[in-house]
Amino acid sequence: MKKIVAVCIAVFALVSCASVRVASDYDKSVDYSGYKTFGFYKQGVDKLEISDLDKKRILKAIEEGLIAKGFTKSDKPDLLVNIFTKSREQIDVNQFNAGWGYGWGWGWSPFWGNQTTVSSSTEGTLFIDLIDAKKRELVWQGEGTGELTKNAEKKDEKIREFVAKILEQYPPGAKK
Secondary structure (H helix, E strand, O other): OOHHHHHHHHHHHHHHHOOOOEEEEEEEOOOOHHOEEEEEEEHHHHHHHOOOHHHHHHHHHHHHHHHHOOOOOOOOEEEEEEEEEEEEEEEEEEEEOOOOOOOOHHOOOOOOOEEEEEEEEEEEEEEEEEEEEOOOOOEEEEEEEOOOOHHHHHHHHHHHHHHHHHHHHOOOOOOO
16 A cells, blocks of 8 residues: 555656646648748747846747757748747645544654645746748647746746657648
């Protein structure tokens, strides 16, 4: 019984620590092999309501990620890259029962009764849109959701992680 509880706790800890959850959607009728160049969709990027520093971090990470995939940045691109973000405050309330007994509350504790802890964090979502520049149609969208940091030193790393995980989904059907 104790082993089962320990395994369940370990699995929950690993799942809850998954830093960025990703998803993508795409137009199945598009031949993605024809796209070789990219540029940023300036009107969309300019409307983004985040700090200019974070905007630069995101754009740099996307540029590096697409270049690593073999794309070339161009003034007359095949794909336009647009981004947008959203965030929400996450409040977690955990209540622990301690003391003698059976079931989930069994065991001994120096604390008798209930303990409640409250913590908060900010969860953010980054959307990366790839738009066919000639047709002006969305052909691919990647989305990454995870916990954000306010620590300036860790922002670069976190943003690179978000972008890398999202761009792993492109092109559709590619082997990972």
